Amino acid sequence: MDSTTTVTATDGVALAVHAYTDVDPRRPTILAIHGYPDNHHVWDGVAHKLLENHPGKYNVVAYDVRGAGASSPPADRSGYRLPQLIADVGAVIAHLGVDDVHLLGHDWGSIQGWAAVTDPVVGPKVASYTSISGPHLDYAGKFLRSPRNPRTLLAVARQVLESAYIWLFLTPRLPEAIFRSGFGGRLIAALERIGRSGASPWETLRGQNDYLNGLNLYRANMPRPLFKPATPLPTTDVAVQVLAPRLDLFVSPAVQRFTGAIPPRHRVLDIDGGHWVVTDRPEIVARLTDEWVEQNMTGSADTPDSDMRQS
Template identity: 75%
Template sequence: MSSLIASDGVSLTVHTYTDLDPRRPTILAIHGYPDNHHVWDGVAEQLVELGRYNVVAYDVRGAGASSAPADRSGYRFPQLVADVGAVIDHLGVGQVHLLGHDWGSIQGWAAVTDPVVAAKVASYTSISGPQLDYAGKFLRSARNIRTAIDVIRQLLESTYIWLFLTPRLPEAIFRSGLGSKVIGALDRIGRSGGPQRPMPRGENDYLNGLNLYRANMPGPFLKPASPLPATEVAVQVLAPRLDLFVSPALQRFTGSIPARHRVLDIAGGHWVVTDRPDVIARHTADWVDQTASGSAEDLGLDAPDSRQR
């Protein structure tokens, strides 16, 4: 474990699951809300067993052992992207392969569509978190009954966002203990039925993380950027079929990124990273290996609806 000071003075805690060997590709994982770096423990164990990667995660500002900014503006995308770049520089391994889940995935998209930070990223695997401008475009994409149903489904699945944007009410719900119970129940949807690793969450994970929503939403949904942000980074999207918050249709809507990407439907719910860490590790390792060998350039869009287990 190590720490670094972000550009605005926030302390970010970095957790290394392996020694950092410059001869090995480095996978840098970013967690979502209301998690901390421990959400990656199972995936990291699987990747470490393979013996060919450096594996690192960090606590996003305000979560886990990282400190929180003084006000909500410290959670805006420019600062989150700067944090990703600062962590990469701190590791001193050159380019990294990003792996993001939920809000970690949203931050990852912001990073790979930022020219400065994208130059430090060799590949990106996104799980259950869209690029927010792409999401805004998706909500305007209905052209027939099927796509209209997809949009309506996503609108219903996104209703929790408006609760999180409400002043003080979410804080009261989480301080009462009800919020953590609800999230625990939602976590069980789509599970494989296998043994579950406990996910330690602190009150700061629940409360501070609300500022991710409040600092960055709903702007991109109401008025997505035009043109949409683009990236040259090779992107893999793993879309859990039973995700209650980010529908597979939205995750397959990959905006204006170039042909160096693939989208794989996988079994599982929103917290598939803790329920099926072997699946996440296998697909992540495959994407890292293909990117390192250069074969990802040849994947194109040939498997946007591939069904995986």
């Protein structure tokens, strides 16, 4: 089953909500948020594995972030600021008619998830959170200011190099020209293959709106948190699991491991794969997400922080 409904955001944007199952309020709900330049289809493989391995256990839902997939764009760039993106998460949860959700985020979807779980209004509606390849922007900014020895200085230098593409995305008009020419899409497809285990049946079909509109995520929210992170850092009581792909070319494991100000109920796992591990190894993401949700339904989540390796 894959049904699509529409929810109207607080500023009037229409968000396309895709349910891979019927939504039964008696079951735990996994709500997935995609990143850039993707749409909800990036979660198709993970959803398939969750439903194949745990039939009838979960409601599994994803939505197209504003301006991506079948969701409409806001009237101007300010509509992509994080407070509005947090409100979108709250609107989707309310639309589903469930008490709370287990968030699952990748890339910019993960950045939005971090913003949601540290928000005093939406955070209490999240039962657990699994973050992949997207740090809290304020935590990332703190990480960049944190080197105390040669090893941590090298880790920061690596992340600065891996984040160089951000400056291109902040440049007026040039990235749009690159994507309209078709070169940008081919380049991202090539980068997507780095770290892959082989041919994957799960591919994200992207439209030009995914590439172009999503640039405003960067332009509306960066680079301020990277240069001047919030003081004190935002906190959360939500149990957080971080899955850090070892071969991620854009978000290093070190910055993902820097979890800022989250409580003892969290864990960080290094996993095999590249940045788009969600399409390459959906079975690993599904297994660890189910494990984390299950632990936080039974109250047995790891305490304190565990730093483990998975393959």
